[in-house]
Amino acid sequence: MVSYNEGVPANLTPEYLDAEERFKSAVTTADKIQALEEMMRTIPKHKGTEKMQADLKRRMSQLKKEALKKKSTPAQRPSWYVEREGAGQVIVCGPPNSGKSQLLTNLTEVPALVADYPFTTRSPQPAMMRFEDIQIQMVDTPPLAREILEPWQLAQIKQADAALLVFDVNDPQLLEQTEYVLQLFSEKKIPLDTQSRPKVIVLGNKTDTPSGRDNFQVWAELYQERFRPLPFSAVNPSDIARLRADVFGLLEIVRVYTKAPGKKVQDNPTPFVLKKGATVMDAAQAVHKDLAANLRFARLWREGSYDGLMVERTHQLQDRDLIEIHA
Numbered sequence: 001m002v003s004y005n006e007g008v009p010a011n012l013t014p015e016y017l018d019a020e021e022r023f024k025s026a027v028t029t030a031d032k033i034q035a036l037e038e039m040m041r042t043i044p045k046h047k048g049t050e051k052m053q054a055d056l057k058r059r060m061s062q063l064k065k066e067a068l069k070k071k072s073t074p075a076q077r078p079s080w081y082v083e084r085e086g087a088g089q090v091i092v093c094g095p096p097n098s099g100k101s102q103l104l105t106n107l108t109e110v111p112a113l114v115a116d117y118p119f120t121t122r123s124p125q126p127a128m129m130r131f132e133d134i135q136i137q138m139v140d141t142p143p144l145a146r147e148i149l150e151p152w153q154l155a156q157i158k159q160a161d162a163a164l165l166v167f168d169v170n171d172p173q174l175l176e177q178t179e180y181v182l183q184l185f186s187e188k189k190i191p192l193d194t195q196s197r198p199k200v201i202v203l204g205n206k207t208d209t210p211s212g213r214d215n216f217q218v219w220a221e222l223y224q225e226r227f228r229p230l231p232f233s234a235v236n237p238s239d240i241a242r243l244r245a246d247v248f249g250l251l252e253i254v255r256v257y258t259k260a261p262g263k264k265v266q267d268n269p270t271p272f273v274l275k276k277g278a279t280v281m282d283a284a285q286a287v288h289k290d291l292a293a294n295l296r297f298a299r300l301w302r303e304g305s306y307d308g309l310m311v312e313r314t315h316q317l318q319d320r321d322l323i324e325i326h327a
């Protein structure tokens with residue numbers, strides 16, 4: 001339950017709390033609007049909830065404005081532009097037939113068009129990847145290939161939070177493909193590392209094949225001065241699971257859970273996703289701006305260290321922190 005309504009004798013119903021939970025975990029504006037409508041319908045209508053009702057109305061009008069803005073943007077935005085959703089945007093790119101769509105399908109469990117011939121994917125295709133209790137947006141893209149390259153393909157990578165650059169280590173054209181991609185990335189000043197944004201992970205895919213490991217070794221040694229690829233197989237579940245965690249690490253975000261003073265934590269609470277380095281104040285802001293304005297202190301629970309310790313508004317939060325905000 002959102003903690004800012006603590007102190008109001010609201011008698012919120014389970015239906016309302018369910019809808020509120022759905023609102024918090026909603027990724028798209030349409031889902032948020034739907035959950036908020038449900039909250040407005042199920043909130044007990046009495047004096048004690050007047051402020052909350054007004055607040056819901058205000059949020060609804062804000063969301064509708066956002067939805068209208070989004071609707072009117074395609075005219076100004078290029079067709080390749082993929083609206084950011086979830087905790088971050090990660091572009092899956094690389095030469096033809098390297099396994100980008102296969103990788104995306106296995107990461108997101110949303111089937112993409114996978115085929116044993118090049119140039120299968122023609123336009124950017126977003127899908128959400130679940131990592132534990134959050135969602136990260138992955139975007140499948142057409143191949144980086146001289147024959148079809150369009151300038152937006154690099155622009156799209158440049159504006160993303162991160163990119164997975166996928167090569168097929170068994171492709172007879174691997175060296176030409178590598179040279180070509182290195183040239184494209186250096187022209188756009190995108191380093192092949194995880195130090196700056198977009199953060200780039202290079203994958204040597206299809207190492208599950210008989211000569212895959214050897215081919216990977218030769219290739220990785222040849223280019224060791226330029227980038228550090230990971231040996232990978234898009235069809236290996238443990239590689240996929242490790243990559244999910246690596247992608248989460250790339251985004252430099254923390255998940256923060258909140259609870260109302262005196263209340264127990266809900267089952268499967270939905271976290272707020274904040275930037276690494278965020279403080280108690282930033283978390284309060286994410287819950288509600290009134291809460292941030294009136295914030296006095298918070299109590300913090302952190303596995304293995306804090307157990308309800310009183311902390312100040314400037315206290316930095318870590319991934320998986322639980323806080324109780326006192327306003």
Ligand SMILES: Nc1nc2c(ncn2[C@@H]2O[C@H](COP(=O)(O)OP(=O)(O)OP(=O)(O)O)[C@@H](O)[C@H]2O)c(=O)[nH]1
Nearest residue numbers: 097098099100101102114115118119120121143234
């Ligand atoms: N053995 C093996 N085959 C793979 C792997 N990943 C993809 N493939 C196969 O490689 C072929 C191409 O896969 P796609 O995912 O369509 O490749 P793509 O990079 O999306 O291709 P384009 O969209 O044409 O650029 C398919 O036949 C896949 O089944 C892998 O890790 N191992």
Ligand SMILES: [Mg+2]
Nearest residue numbers: 100101120121
């Ligand atoms: Mg594809």
